[in-house]
Amino acid sequence: MSIELKNVTYTYMRGTAFERTALKDITLTLKENSLTAIAGHTGSGKSTLVQHLNGLLHPTSGVVTVDGTDIAGKSKEAVDARRKVGMVFQYPEHQLFEETVEKDVAFGPKNMGLSSDEVTRRVKNALGFVNIDYDNYKDRSPFQMSGGQMRRVAIAGVLAMEPKYLVLDEPTAGLDPRGRDELIAGIMRFHREHNMTIILVSHSMDDIALMADRVVFMHDGRVLLDAPPTEAFFAKDAIKEAGLNQPRTVTLLNKLKEHGLDVDVASFKVDDTVKRIMSAIKRRKSC
Amino acid sequence: MSFIEINDLSHVYHRGQADEIAALSHVSLKIDDGEFVAVLGANGSGKSTLAKHLNAILLPTGGSVVVDGMDTRDMAHLWDIRQEVGMVFQNPDNQIIAAVVEDDVAFGPENLGVPSDEIRKRVDDSLALVGMSDFARFAPHLLSGGQKQRIAIAGALAMHTRCLVLDEPTAMLDPVGRAEVLNAVRELHENEKITVIYITHFMEEAAAASRVVVMERGEVVVDDEPHGVFPCVEEMKKRGLDVPLASEVAWRLRKQGVKLPDNIISDDELVAAICR
Numbered sequence: 001m002s003i004e005l006k007n008v009t010y011t012y013m014r015g016t017a018f019e020r021t022a023l024k025d026i027t028l029t030l031k032e033n034s035l036t037a038i039a040g041h042t043g044s045g046k047s048t049l050v051q052h053l054n055g056l057l058h059p060t061s062g063v064v065t066v067d068g069t070d071i072a073g074k075s076k077e078a079v080d081a082r083r084k085v086g087m088v089f090q091y092p093e094h095q096l097f098e099e100t101v102e103k104d105v106a107f108g109p110k111n112m113g114l115s116s117d118e119v120t121r122r123v124k125n126a127l128g129f130v131n132i133d134y135d136n137y138k139d140r141s142p143f144q145m146s147g148g149q150m151r152r153v154a155i156a157g158v159l160a161m162e163p164k165y166l167v168l169d170e171p172t173a174g175l176d177p178r179g180r181d182e183l184i185a186g187i188m189r190f191h192r193e194h195n196m197t198i199i200l201v202s203h204s205m206d207d208i209a210l211m212a213d214r215v216v217f218m219h220d221g222r223v224l225l226d227a228p229p230t231e232a233f234f235a236k237d238a239i240k241e242a243g244l245n246q247p248r249t250v251t252l253l254n255k256l257k258e259h260g261l262d263v264d265v266a267s268f269k270v271d272d273t274v275k276r277i278m279s280a281i282k283r284r285k286s287c
Numbered sequence: 288m289s290f291i292e293i294n295d296l297s298h299v300y301h302r303g304q305a306d307e308i309a310a311l312s313h314v315s316l317k318i319d320d321g322e323f324v325a326v327l328g329a330n331g332s333g334k335s336t337l338a339k340h341l342n343a344i345l346l347p348t349g350g351s352v353v354v355d356g357m358d359t360r361d362m363a364h365l366w367d368i369r370q371e372v373g374m375v376f377q378n379p380d381n382q383i384i385a386a387v388v389e390d391d392v393a394f395g396p397e398n399l400g401v402p403s404d405e406i407r408k409r410v411d412d413s414l415a416l417v418g419m420s421d422f423a424r425f426a427p428h429l430l431s432g433g434q435k436q437r438i439a440i441a442g443a444l445a446m447h448t449r450c451l452v453l454d455e456p457t458a459m460l461d462p463v464g465r466a467e468v469l470n471a472v473r474e475l476h477e478n479e480k481i482t483v484i485y486i487t488h489f490m491e492e493a494a495a496a497s498r499v500v501v502m503e504r505g506e507v508v509v510d511d512e513p514h515g516v517f518p519c520v521e522e523m524k525k526r527g528l529d530v531p532l533a534s535e536v537a538w539r540l541r542k543q544g545v546k547l548p549d550n551i552i553s554d555d556e557l558v559a560a561i562c563r
Contacts, residue, residue, distance in 0.1 A: 041461040042431040090459075144306060146331035174377065174458040176329040176488050178527035203461045245462040248491075248532045252554050259562035270532065274539045281545060281561065 001067045003030040003053055003085070003165060003197075008062035010048055022048040024221040026062070030165070035191055035198045037208040037229075040218030041243035046201050049218065050167050053199065054085035066165070086163030090170045092154035093147065101127070101145075101153050102138035108161040119160075126160035127153075130186045148179030152186070159190060166190075169201045184211060209233060209247040209268035217242040230266060249273045256280075289317035290355055290450065290482060291341060291372075297349030298336050298505075310336040312505040313350070320449070323476045323483040325493035325513075328502035329527040334486045337502070338452050341484065342372040355449075370399070373443025377455040379435035388430075388438055389414070389423040395446040406445075413444040416479065417471045433464025437471050444475070450482040451475065457489065469495065490517065490531045494552045501526065517552045533557040 010023040022045050030036050030053075040046050051057040052064050055071045055078075064071050069081035089095070098104035105123045114122070124134045130152035137145075142153050155171065168187065172180040188211060191198050202208050208215060208229065215232040217225040217239070225238040233239070233246050245251070253265040253273060263280035267273045298311040311333045318324055328334045339345040340352045343359040355371055357364035376382055385391035392410045401409070414420045417437040427435060436456050443451055453472065457465040469492055475481040485496060493499055499516045501509035503526055509516055517523065517534040524530075530538075530552075537551040537560070547560045 041463055042433075141306075146329070148330045170459070174330075174455060174488070176527055177490075177529035179330055180488075203459075203465075205462065243461060243463040252532055252536065252557070255554050255558045256561060259558050261562050270535055271539075274536055274543075277536065277540060277561070278543055278545070281540075 001032040003067075003199075004028070004063075004065045005049075005052065005059075006063045006065075008052060008059045008064060010052065010057060011060045012048075014060065022221050023052075023059075026221075026223055028216065028223060028226070030197065030199055032164075032197050033195050034214055035200065035212050036214045036216060037200045037202060037212035038216045038218060039202060039205065039208060039242065039244055040224075044218040044242070045221040046218050047169065048221075050087070050169060050199060050201055053165070053167055054087055055082040056087070084164040085167065086158045086161055086165065087167045088155050088158050088169065088171060090173065091151075092158075093142075093150035096142045096150060096154055096157075099141060100139050101132070101142050102134075104142055104153060105157045105160050108157055112161065122160040122162065123156075126156040129159060129190045130156045131182050132156065146179075148175050148183075151175060151179070152183060155183070155187075162194070163196070165197045165199065167199045167201070170203065171200070172202070172204060172207060180207075187211070205233065205245055205247045206249075206268075209249075217244065219243075229268065233268075234266070253277075288353075288356065290320040290322075291316075291318040292353040293317070293337075293340070293350070294353070295350035296337075296340060296347050296352060298333075298340070298345060299348045302348060310505050311340075314505070314507055315350075316500065316507060316510070318482065318484065321476075321480045321482055322498060323473075323496045324485065324498045324500055325496035326484060326486045326500050326502065327488075327490075327493055327528055332502040333505040334502050335454055336505075338374070338454050338484065338486060341450075341452050342369050342374055344374070366399075370446050371448060372450045372452060373440075373446060373448035375436065375439045375443065375451065375453045375456050377458045379432050379439060379459065382439045382442075383427045383435060386426060387423075388419070388425050388427055391427060391438060392441045392445050395442055399446070409445045409447070410441075413441040416444055416475060417441045418467075431464055432460040433467040436460065436464070436468045440468075440471060440475070444481075448481070450484065452484045452486075454486045455488065456485075457487065457492065465489075465492075490529050490534075494531050501528070513552050514550045518550050 005026050005028045008026045011021045013019050038046050058072050066081040066084055069077050071078050071081045096104055106119050109119045109122045127134045132152055190196055212229055215229050219242045224242050247268050249267050253263055256263050261280050264276050267276055293316040296311055296314040300308050326334050343365055346360055352359045354368050357368055383391050389410050392413055393406050396406045396409050417440050419437050457468050476483045487493055494513045499513050517530045520530050520535055520538040533554050534552050537547050537557050541547050551557050
């Protein structure tokens with residue numbers, strides 16, 4: 001089971017002077033249970049791509065299927081297939097609207113026609129994953145919360161619909177460091193415990209390196225590279241062409257290596273980076 | 288007297304209502320001409336509220352803010368203050384209004400009634416300072432986020448602003464855009480002696496400043512140079528903040544017995560210390 005794009009091309013404002021082809025013949029498979037990150041500079045086609053995954057945009061040519069069903073049609077099957085894909089846009093907190101946290105998170109599952117027990121179970125569960133204490137916060141207004149908390153409540157609203165596939169567009173932009181770390185931890189737990197397939201759009205190579213099992217670099221409407229992070233973040237030419245950079249850990253380790261420390265540079269975690277530097281220093285002393 | 292003097296500043300939103308909230312409590316800061324001050328703090332700590340006081344978008348509910356000798360509560364000085372202190376916000380799409388880049392940059396001086404040949408010169412100079420001269424006739428919507436932010440900065444420069452207040456100007460940008468904006472700001476600070484107040488969640492960006500102010504629950508809790516702030520790794524993390532990667536790695540190596548200086552904040556400093 002997977003989301004598949006086959007030869008997808010998308011042209012904005014076709015037939016006008018402003019015509020622009022944002023996606024060019026994209027073929028891509030997003031496998032069930034994977035966490036795929038999509039990176040690329042502004043205008044590379046990332047957002048246009050993810051808007052195809054639940055039918056917000058339909059290809060000018062080519063096909064998008066979710067679990068084998070073409071999502072372009074108006075049939076019940078196509079509608080059901082589109083609903084398998086949950087979408088969290090940039091700044092989702094701007095879409096909060098209810099009087100209380102509980103009502104806001106319950107809005108989606110309620111509209112799915114679920115029983116009130118099931119809705120409550122899902123609301124509690126979703127808030128738990130984004131680290132918002134249900135009993136403490138359920139009756140509070142989301143508009144009285146901090147930016148980071150509002151972001152997490154908004155994401156919980158999509159998690160509560162328990163979509164099979166979840167698209168997150170820049171989920172950590174503008175969050176403070178603790179808010180960012182907590183949100184990433186919550187997303188990763190949801191990914192593991194619910195086997196939720198996640199598609200993450202991000203400008204943070206550090207976040208991508210820590211979270212993704214696969215990285216797609218977009219450039220000029222095409223897929224420039226599609227590889228695991230351990231490979232993608234060492235493809236220097238592709239990184240440069242895509243206007244991206246290496247994770248901070250790799251940048252630091254590379255500099256140490258260039259200055260003569262015999263260190264393994266393939267590390268994305270801080271504690272692991274420290275271990276590698278430590279062992280390189282010890283090796284140096286022993287010889 | 289300092290360029291900006293913040294005296295016992297407090298700001299309460301929705302005073303007297305059920306949702307009353309004290310965003311700033313008794314903040315005092317002096318910022319001198321030509322300083323580059325980074326402002327750090329968790330979401331909700333009062334950073335943006337503070338920034339909005341610097342050009343009278345918000346007025347104090349207690350205390351005062353004095354810019355170049357002018358009290359922001361004095362309406363007579365409003366336009367002088369706004370001319371001296373320019374603001375750049377997080378979302379580049381919310382602050383560009385014209386359909387052509389050079390018209391957007393000219394908008395401020397036009398409203399001041401500056402003569403047209405002088406406007407021409409200011410627009411050209413401002414675009415050159417942020418490296419955007421080649422894009423003068425472009426439509427802003429065709430630019431990248433980093434380019435749009437530099438246009439917003441040029442718009443402030445065309446007002447002959449002395450001070451730029453940037454509120455998370457790189458939060459929405461890709462890696463190249465982030466570097467473009469930070470470099471433009473550094474050059475303006477170094478070459479044009481523009482005073483910079485730079486709010487950010489990126490610790491590596493804050494390390495480029497000459498002074499770091501940390502806010503917590505509406506108060507200033509740390510005010511020091513970057514080399515004094517970032518080596519305090521545990522303290523910063525306890526506040527929900529972070530430190531540059533080099534500071535954290537150096538701190539952890541030192542805990543394991545590696546002899547390193549206790550004031551490392553950049554990759555280059557760490558590399559120099561390890562690969563002597």
